[in-house]
Amino acid sequence: MKTEAIPVHSLPLTADQAESMLQRQIKKHHIAIILLHWFNAIVWFFELLTGLALIVSPLFRVAPQWYIAIVEGGFGTRANMLQFHVALGLAWIGVYLVYGTFGFRTYLSMEVLEKEIALDQDDWRWLVVRTQRILGLTKEALPPQGIYNAGQKLFALMVYAMVPLVMVTGIVMAFRLFDPQVVGWAVVLHFCAVSAVVCGLMVHVYMGAVFPEEKPAFFSMITGTVNELYAYSHHFKWWTAVKAEQREWDRRHDKEAVTPVDAGVPD
Numbered sequence: 039m040k041t042e043a044i045p046v047h048s049l050p051l052t053a054d055q056a057e058s059m060l061q062r063q064i065k066k067h068h069i070a071i072i073l074l075h076w077f078n079a080i081v082w083f084f085e086l087l088t089g090l091a092l093i094v095s096p097l098f099r100v101a102p103q104w105y106i107a108i109v110e111g112g113f114g115t116r117a118n119m120l121q122f123h124v125a126l127g128l129a130w131i132g133v134y135l136v137y138g139t140f141g142f143r144t145y146l147s148m149e150v151l152e153k154e155i156a157l158d159q160d161d162w163r164w165l166v167v168r169t170q171r172i173l174g175l176t177k178e179a180l181p182p183q184g185i186y187n188a189g190q191k192l193f194a195l196m197v198y199a200m201v202p203l204v205m206v207t208g209i210v211m212a213f214r215l216f217d218p219q220v221v222g223w224a225v226v227l228h229f230c231a232v233s234a235v236v237c238g239l240m241v242h243v244y245m246g247a248v249f250p251e252e253k254p255a256f257f258s259m260i261t262g263t264v265n266e267l268y269a270y271s272h273h274f275k276w277w278t279a280v281k282a283e284q285r286e287w288d289r290r291h292d293k294e295a296v297t298p299v300d301a302g303v304p305d
């Protein structure tokens with residue numbers, strides 16, 4: 039079979055091409071990342087649930103009194119609730135230390151981070167066009183995206199910046215490290231960093247769990263794979279990179295490449 043070129047631009051697909059791409063899956067997430075992501079989501083759920091009920095000062099309280107009473111009641115006493123919040127937070131930090139130590143080269147190397155969350159020119163343009171489209175100012179097509187789109191990259195960058203701050207300030211508060219003034223600042227920073235993540239999470243959870251177009255992305259955080267049609271239409275630059283890698287693998291193994299491109303995706 040003739041090996042055709044991988045397309046440089048995303049072109050309209052015929053119904054047959056779309057159907058056959060829909061049937062093929064490509065790997066997006068490693069099992070370690072899936073487990074870590076859902077562990078992280080569960081931890082954030084319980085930390086937010088208890089964290090909200092821990093702020094009781096009338097000046098800074100964010101949750102209504104009835105909410106605080108219900109959560110506190112669930113733990114029996116306030117002290118138990120605080121103990122749970124701290125213990126879970128420390129376990130979370132422990133898991134990330136193991137992940138950081140053993141997964142450093144695989145998941146956190148500059149090469150991986152650059153490929154996955156650094157913004158390139160297409161990403162900046164994507165942010166402009168996406169905003170204009172939401173405001174109804176343009177119908178321009180979105181620029182091609184890598185494994186994550188620019189919005190996801192911004193969210194990930196913010197999470198990567200805020201999470202260490204949440205961890206360090208949490209430890210300072212839990213163990214009353216340094217003098218009371220430093221602990222006081224840790225409280226403020228902890229609250230601000232968590233609030234920033236919560237703002238991003240509102241969009242993240244909506245896009246991940248509710249937004250119909252992103253359903254394949256949601257299931258990819260369970261199965262680890264997405265169908266090629268979704269990859270082609272939402273993450274075209276990533277799709278071409280995966281195809282190029284497959285091509286290279288086939289070439290090395292001295293096989294004729296049988297890829298979706300061969301199956302008729304136009305070049």
Ligand code: HEM
Nearest residue numbers: 078079082190191193194197235243246247255256258259
């Ligand atoms: C119910 C809660 C959550 C849902 C439904 C959810 C959903 C998802 C999905 C579907 C993806 C994969 C996106 C893709 O492959 O295109 C993802 C990735 C990710 N999630 Fe979550 N997530 C949740 C909670 C969280 C929390 C609590 C955090 C961190 C505080 C988080 C941080 C991330 C990051 C950094 C990524 C990778 C990059 C990105 O998509 O922005 N997620 N999430």
